Amino acid sequence: MIPAIVALSILATSIGFYISLKQSQNRLEQNNIVQSLFWPNPKEIVDFTTKDHNGDLFGLEQISEKWTFIFFGYTNCPDICPITMSVMTDAYQALIDEYKNIQIIFVTVDPDRDNIDKLKSYVSFFDPDIVGLYEKPTTENSLTKQIGVAHYNNKEDGKYIVDHSASIFIIDPKMRLVSKISPPHKSDEIIEKFKKIKRFIDEKS
Amino acid sequence: MKKAKSLFCILFFFLNISAIFADGHAKITISDLWISEAPASASVLVAYVKLKNNTSSPISLTNITSTSFSSIEIHRTVIKNDVATMERFSKLEIPSDSTLKLLPGDYHLMLFNPNKPLSLGDKTELIFYFSNESKILMEAEVKKRNINKSQHNH
Ligand SMILES: [Cu+2]
Numbered sequence: 001m002i003p004a005i006v007a008l009s010i011l012a013t014s015i016g017f018y019i020s021l022k023q024s025q026n027r028l029e030q031n032n033i034v035q036s037l038f039w040p041n042p043k044e045i046v047d048f049t050t051k052d053h054n055g056d057l058f059g060l061e062q063i064s065e066k067w068t069f070i071f072f073g074y075t076n077c078p079d080i081c082p083i084t085m086s087v088m089t090d091a092y093q094a095l096i097d098e099y100k101n102i103q104i105i106f107v108t109v110d111p112d113r114d115n116i117d118k119l120k121s122y123v124s125f126f127d128p129d130i131v132g133l134y135e136k137p138t139t140e141n142s143l144t145k146q147i148g149v150a151h152y153n154n155k156e157d158g159k160y161i162v163d164h165s166a167s168i169f170i171i172d173p174k175m176r177l178v179s180k181i182s183p184p185h186k187s188d189e190i191i192e193k194f195k196k197i198k199r200f201i202d203e204k205s
Numbered sequence: 206m207k208k209a210k211s212l213f214c215i216l217f218f219f220l221n222i223s224a225i226f227a228d229g230h231a232k233i234t235i236s237d238l239w240i241s242e243a244p245a246s247a248s249v250l251v252a253y254v255k256l257k258n259n260t261s262s263p264i265s266l267t268n269i270t271s272t273s274f275s276s277i278e279i280h281r282t283v284i285k286n287d288v289a290t291m292e293r294f295s296k297l298e299i300p301s302d303s304t305l306k307l308l309p310g311d312y313h314l315m316l317f318n319p320n321k322p323l324s325l326g327d328k329t330e331l332i333f334y335f336s337n338e339s340k341i342l343m344e345a346e347v348k349k350r351n352i353n354k355s356q357h358n359h
Contacts, residue, residue: 078251121246166289188355
């Protein structure tokens, strides 16, 4: 009888402990989502002029009414750029059937060594749906200026390295920069974060 | 000229093997060398590898060469304040009795200007030079990159 009471009280305590742990985890998760959101004042993307990997003009119109995931990189970056692109591709392929209005964009921050043909080969390697964008980061309202970072190290050298944003940025269908996902990137986490962010934004608007 | 070069490589390879056998066991063991599959237009590829120092004193990787690339550099990807950059190293020390892992998102070998596009399953040779004067020739295969699915997958 006494062992049974002891066992029962241990069980009750652990259930109580488990519930409070879950609750604090949920609270933590809420905070994480809010932290990764640029809210309540998301930046509105202003008109920009780029060319996509087919050489067609790509501007504000092409990001309207879509959830856009943007990553800044360059094709001579063989480590972190393809790692991020593979993860984004994996997340995209998992999300696209359910959420039709999603697009993945790779913006080159190295217009001197990259060109439209290189971009085409680069993005289609991951998924034929991915958009590669060519712009001069120094032009006014370039996506790099509006959203990202690009810094060139010893550019005289043909093997120069470009410092660039490691985050994945999310633009909502109203063309507002609503969130940034920081590395290390994992596709399951991107999928979960996107669903939460979308739910949050949908509720607010 | 090219033939002479590859003949030299083969000869060099056997000399190296015999050196290892003469030694009893290798001072450095190289494993898991692979090149990540990349778009055909890529002018820089990446290789990853594990380097094991079997001795009781540190040994450095000082150079890597290959007839398939114009040059090879040792880099490390570093992310600071959400900005990614790559740092270049002229050499890499492998502490005594330990393994140095060059892995995606961390230390890696930059392979500049492949003289022909490399596709999945292709193999090419790299020569590793170490501070203890040893040289090791290893075959690298082009493999698909694993996707980082979730925190629990390694
Ligand atoms: Cu590098």
